[in-house]
Amino acid sequence: MSAVIEEHHDHHDHKPTGLTRWLFTTNHKDIGTLYLWFSFAMFVIGGLFAMVIRLELFQPGLQFVEPEFFNQMTTLHGLVMVFGAVMPATVGLANWMIPIMIGAPDMALPRMNNWSFWILPFAFTLLLSSLFMEGGAPNFGWTFYAPLSTTFGPPSTDFFIFGVHLMGISSIMGSINVIVTVFNMRAPGMTLMKMPMFVWTWLITAFLLIMVMPVLAGAVTMMLTDRHFGTSFFDAAGGGDPVMFQHIFWFFGHPEVYIMILPAFGIASQIIPTFSRKPLFGYASMVYATAAIALLSFVVWAHHMFTVGMPLAGELFFMFATLLIAVPTGVKVFNWVATMWKGSITFETPMLYALAFVILFTIGGFSGVMLAMTPVDFQYHDTYFVVAHFHYVLFPGAIFGTMAAVYYWLPKWTGNLYNERWAKIQFWLQIFFVNLTFFPMHFSGLAGMPRRIPDYNLAFADFNMISSIGAFGLALTQIIFIAVVIGCIRGKRKATAQVWEGAQGLEWTLPSPAPYHSFTTPPKVD
């Protein structure tokens, strides 16, 4: 046994090098870094798919791609962005920051942590390889409704199904790790109600993941058996119901949207107090609001399905339950604004992103309230208005949140300051282009342009051209983003331990860059 112990101590004190450092790592910072780079790679790939979509929609008529391929692009864009870009990005942030923020040495289950990460590149290899298969990639939209995905799905659908299984396994293990870390690894004195909001929001996110990812696994499993083993889950002729697929999918799908946004809520709740130089307003109400949003997210799923012909009682229940979510969300927005009230605010890039997040996410929230109203939704359903709505909560919501976090913590990760000037240029360009891309979609949607089509009525031509120009610009601003990040990694200007004047919390007590092993003995928290 002593050999094992010596080997163990050996690894404990030195930073391993080379490729095996990354393949076999148990270090939360290494794994967080892997997640973040993976996420960015997927962001680029999913973004290229979006460029194909916007290129085809630049003008009415079919110019560049076949409708069949267009459908594959909308499907893969959604899947890659949701499961490959947004979710791994927030998991990467959780890995990097949660142990540091709660005074832990690492995640609670470091080896499983590594397993969760390394499943992802394989899962996306499986998913993206479907592009090169006979019959093409999945073409039924990221929601993969039956029977499009069962009776009419291309052969690659089976590879997609198993890809989703792998992503689910990865997410479940990742979220188990977060929950166990938060419950078991907090430094003495770090009570639950003293935890930073980012940790709270991630704890609740992890709970949501554990509850819904297995349901997604069940849904794709039923798809698989419907496709190949003669079952009739989603086939009315056998006594099943294709609408049942939508219920099961959205039971996963609705909490999933909170899985993507809650960590961004947490990030905004870290950044706004720092740059307002005031503690977060209404901390406890923030925690309860987040928990309320998470619990409500389990009983609102059918608001995605108002037009499928549900009984009236169902339509009413899901409408009112959905509208209820606006209350805790309003609490959060109010608290962010109240945090800034009479604060000594400065506008460094993370703060700019956090402010843009609050404002633009609220726009997405408002269009969400519109969509939640059943009779109105009959008009909006499956139009570009929906596309505008969820891109407002995802891009300026989840992705701006992630970018805010990257700028906020990059000095802590690398030990260097990033170039504030270029970061601000990137911010302003990005906020211009994000609105140029997605705001016109509200109008084309209200005018009746359906989503997921490669060609459209001439009446929508101007709005689509504006959206496309915005999208190309938005893609270009990502080049500046990555240049600023790489510039910071290679940077010369050293950051202090606290980095930001108003920053509070354990992560700022560690030197910048944070040492390979954060806390070898528990820090004291009062």
Added chain:
Amino acid sequence: MSEHNPNSYYVPASSRWPFIGAIGLFVTVYGAANFIQQSTDAVANDGQYGAWIMFAGIAILIWQMFSWWRDVIRESMGGLYSPQMDRSFRFGMMWFITSEVMFFAAFFGALFYARVLAIEWLGGGSNNAMTHDLLWPDFIPEWPLERTPDGTTTNAMPAWGIPLINTAILLTSSWTLTLAHHALKDGHRSKLNGWLAVTVLLGAIFLGFQGYEYYHAYVDMGLTMGSGIYGSTFFLLTGFHGMHVTIGTIFLAILLVRTLKGHFTAENHFAFEAGAWYWHFVDVVWLFLFVFVYLL
């Protein structure tokens, strides 16, 4: 033997097994997707390699799990683990079982939806009068659904035969496992080995009965996965449960090998408790199955 300071944190050494596990999962599912396409006729995929790739992947996974847990067992027996680590493992197992509960919830949800809503609606219930009158006017809503809208007929599995016996077997096995657990805590090693062995045996008998039940369903009763929604929910629910019993039985068998080797102490036996929790979870799922799939 360890210089481990209980006040400092423990971070496990890096390990190659997680990465190998990721490869194993990938090879398994890549093979499985090909194997399923090649062995069914819904999709044109000619070839025979799918099964071999899948089995290769499973072999990698078995090797990976064996090696990973061997490392963990050595570290645990070497006294490297603190009470905090032990709690991490416990919490981890509890949340893993929670995720398993939700996996079954998806299939129970499908069952309830079909029984309560889909079939009634196919029979013209709620706002679906036209569905019934125009598409399948002869369809009679009932459960168990022995005649589907498109006319496929089957026979429902009665509850009072093998299912009842299997219920008794699983309940007994939960009890014998608890006896083994008490024996472990009291330090009665031979009783521990005995009751654990009985539990493993009961698990295997359960699986044998279930295999026979499936054979009987397919050959004598015309109840298959293709028998409409009744067959779909029946085989997916009992099938995934059976898979979990299989995993649980293997889990307990490995624990038996370990107790025979003298592993575990009265105070320190997380793996045993994890296996016991898993087994009880499988047992509870069965009770729901017995009530909602067979009985009602």
